[in-house]
Amino acid sequence: xxxxxxxxxxxxxxxxxxxxxxxxxxxxxxxxxxxxxxxxxxxxxxxxxxxxxxxxxxxxxxxxxxxxxxxxxxxxxxxxxxxxxxxxxxxxxxxxxxxxxxxxxxxxxxxxxxxxxxxxxxxxxxxxxxxxxxxxxxxxxxxxxxxxxxxxxxxxxxxxxxxxxxxxxxxxxxxxxxxxxxxxxxxxxxxxxxxxxxxxxxxxxxxxxxxxxxxxxxxxxxxxxxxxxxxxxxxxxxxxxxxxxxxxxxxxxxxxxxxxxxxxxxxxxxxxxxxxxxxxxxxxxxxxxxxxxxxxxxxxxxxxxxxxxxx
Amino acid sequence: xxxxxxxxxxxxxxxxxxxxxxxxxxxxxxxxxxxxxxxxxxxxxxxxxxxxxxxxxxxxxxxxxxxxxxxxxxxxxxxxxxxxxxxxxxxxxxxxxxxxxxxxxxxxxxxxxxxxxxxxxxxxxxxxxxxxxxxxxxxxxxxxxxxxxxxxxxxxxxxxxxxxxxxxxxxxxxxxxxxxxxxxxxxxxxxxxxxxxxxxxxxxxxxxxxxxxxxxxxxxxxxxxxxxxxxxxxxxxxxxxxxxxxxxxxxxxxxxxxxxxxxxxxxxxxxxxxxxxxxxxxxxxxxxxxxxxxxxxxxxxxxxxxxxxxx
Numbered sequence: 184x185x186x187x188x189x190x191x192x193x194x195x196x197x198x199x200x201x202x203x204x205x206x207x208x209x210x211x212x213x214x215x216x217x218x219x220x221x222x223x224x225x226x227x228x229x230x231x232x233x234x235x236x237x238x239x240x241x242x243x244x245x246x247x248x249x250x251x252x253x254x255x256x257x258x259x260x261x262x263x264x265x266x267x268x269x270x271x272x273x274x275x276x277x278x279x280x281x282x283x284x285x286x287x288x289x290x291x292x293x294x295x296x297x298x299x300x301x302x303x304x305x306x307x308x309x310x311x312x313x314x315x316x317x318x319x320x321x322x323x324x325x326x327x328x329x330x331x332x333x334x335x336x337x338x339x340x341x342x343x344x345x346x347x348x349x350x351x352x353x354x355x356x357x358x359x360x361x362x363x364x365x366x367x368x369x370x371x372x373x374x375x376x377x378x379x380x381x382x383x384x385x386x387x388x389x390x391x392x393x394x395x396x397x398x399x400x401x402x403x404x405x406x407x408x409x410x411x412x413x414x415x416x417x418x419x420x421x422x423x424x425x426x427x428x429x430x431x432x433x434x435x436x437x438x439x440x441x442x443x444x445x446x447x448x449x450x451x452x453x454x455x456x457x458x459x460x461x462x463x464x465x466x467x468x469x470x471x472x473x474x475x476x477x478x479x480x481x482x483x484x485x486x487x488x489x490x491x492x493x494x
Numbered sequence: 495x496x497x498x499x500x501x502x503x504x505x506x507x508x509x510x511x512x513x514x515x516x517x518x519x520x521x522x523x524x525x526x527x528x529x530x531x532x533x534x535x536x537x538x539x540x541x542x543x544x545x546x547x548x549x550x551x552x553x554x555x556x557x558x559x560x561x562x563x564x565x566x567x568x569x570x571x572x573x574x575x576x577x578x579x580x581x582x583x584x585x586x587x588x589x590x591x592x593x594x595x596x597x598x599x600x601x602x603x604x605x606x607x608x609x610x611x612x613x614x615x616x617x618x619x620x621x622x623x624x625x626x627x628x629x630x631x632x633x634x635x636x637x638x639x640x641x642x643x644x645x646x647x648x649x650x651x652x653x654x655x656x657x658x659x660x661x662x663x664x665x666x667x668x669x670x671x672x673x674x675x676x677x678x679x680x681x682x683x684x685x686x687x688x689x690x691x692x693x694x695x696x697x698x699x700x701x702x703x704x705x706x707x708x709x710x711x712x713x714x715x716x717x718x719x720x721x722x723x724x725x726x727x728x729x730x731x732x733x734x735x736x737x738x739x740x741x742x743x744x745x746x747x748x749x750x751x752x753x754x755x756x757x758x759x760x761x762x763x764x765x766x767x768x769x770x771x772x773x774x775x776x777x778x779x780x781x782x783x784x785x786x787x788x789x790x791x792x793x794x795x796x797x798x799x800x801x802x803x804x805x
Contacts, residue, residue: 278684373589375707376725396686397708398720409709409722409799414687448802479805488720489800491759494790 192438194233197225199313201238205273216466217248220313223423226470227430227457229255232437235304237261241269241292265292280418281395300326309437317348334358354386362393401451408448413459420465424458431457456481503749505544508536510624512549516584527777528559531624534734537781538741538768540566543748546615548572552580552603576603591729592706611637620748628659645669665697673704712762719759724770731776735769742768767792
């Protein structure tokens with residue numbers, strides 16, 4: 184386990200939402216908890232590599248949340264504090280924890296967010312464009328200087344309402360994360376294998392399809408890699424699972440600076456590892472006390488879970 | 495690849511439906527094709543071990559179908575020919591190939607089927623109770639003599655209408671196959687992991703949950719093994735996928751006579767291999783020309799598909 188020495192790795196730039204989430208699941212509920220795609224992915228990535236995060240919060244954003252990010256060696260100089268209230272999201276999950284039901288979305292300061300990438304961040308070798316308006320993702324791409332690997336996430340709303348911009352983003356990224364429904368919706372096909380192949384045709388060399396409790400699949404070149412999800416008896420709160428996955432994925436690649444296919448498989452498993460830890464608690468609860476040993480142990484469990492002997 | 499020498503293995507007894515299927519999928523359609531759970535599972539198992547099949551057909555059942563089974567070294571002496579018409583099932587699949595829509599079910603001679611296990615079959619070491627009325631599955635269990643391993647399949651209809659009998663069956667089998675919806679329905683829980691654990695509490699030491707395009711999971715003792723499904727661009731006809739899976743699974747166990755956990759993992763992958771081949775054609779089309787080399791090749795592809803390096 185060599186996760187501790189991060190000196191040799193690259194840092195990760197992450198751009199996306201910083202939010203206060205109110206979430207209700209069958210097991211519990213919480214109000215105005217730390218959340219947002221950029222937060223989940225930054226904290227997950229911070230276990231592997233130094234992170235620089237760009238986002239926006241309102242004047243009401245608790246200082247303690249920013250201090251927590253800084254305690255994880257996440258550079259928060261790129262988080263603008265704007266007059267007004269922070270972005271808030273409210274959602275609930277029924278027993279089908281794969282599906283979030285949005286109760287409210289208050290964009291507040293996020294409404295007019297324009298990502299300004301600090302000069303010191305622009306040379307980041309690894310960039311994750313978390314789920315935001317693809318026009319803003321393009322603005323980020325225009326500001327970064329020759330990154331080694333760029334990954335993006337998106338959601339059904341942008342597929343429906345900003346398709347052309349999203350296609351433009353996909354042309355310019357190396358890795359696209361989508362969940363299975365989004366992948367099917369984007370290219371209009373029932374077969375995930377065909378969908379992945381068509382999305383790769385739009386630009387990204389690597390497509391990662393997140394299937395919640397059914398695991399994740401990674402497609403690149405002639406490779407299809409399948410990782411299961413970790414078998415949990417209870418999911419406490421699935422919020423941020425996809426972002427934790429993406430953060431673990433890109434954080435691991437940044438730490439190793441190796442973007443070859445065998446290492447991308449490992450990144451998928453580290454992503455699955457971070458996602459599975461995250462959903463075992465509310466908000467960022469689990470990440471606050473997670474250790475590198477916990478990560479390595481679960482990674483090894485994934486290895487055990489898929490092992491079978493040759494013919 | 496040592497699948498050819500079957501002499502050292504045990505034989506498999508399979509009891510279930512023998513049918514004429516009329517199926518429509520987005521890619522094609524067929525009428526009165528060879529089908530039925532006992533047929534799919536027997537033919538899949540026959541690639542690994544000698545098979546004895548018990549079922550019933552009407553006088554209209556094409557002789558050529560029985561000849562095909564015999565050509566695969568399947569002993570068909572246990573298939574009763576009764577006056578009347580054969581069991582017929584009609585179904586269709588939309589683009590969501592995970593879900594069969596039943597168009598008609600004509601039980602015909604299957605209505606009064608009572609499984610009479612020929613004396614020569616009763617000492618079979620491996621028994622697969624394909625999806626039939628659990629009361630009939632119990633009748634089979636009462637006739638067999640000390641098998642090494644018994645596996646059963648079922649369906650939502652029996653969970654809803656013959657729950658007590660099904661629970662009795664589960665008490666007496668070693669392996670239960672269910673799809674994910676059935677597993678959740680049987681014990682009324684959203685979590686598959688919890689469902690598997692509760693079903694194991696009802697009797698079977700091993701529970702295999704089939705998830706269609708999302709692969710299969712095997713639970714036993716403290717083990718959770720996950721196998722992906724094979725990534726196919728097009729599924730021609732999903733009919734019989736679960737039965738092909740079960741046949742490959744039990745056929746492989748019978749051939750190796752090894753029911754320890756590491757070998758059960760292999761059986762799951764052989765099951766997945768057989769299911770994935772089967773859905774690439776209509777009815778038993780693919781199995782008619784499948785070779786042991788095809789099976790070994792796909793098994794190896796499964797191995798590649800899940801491989802990742804250690805921490």
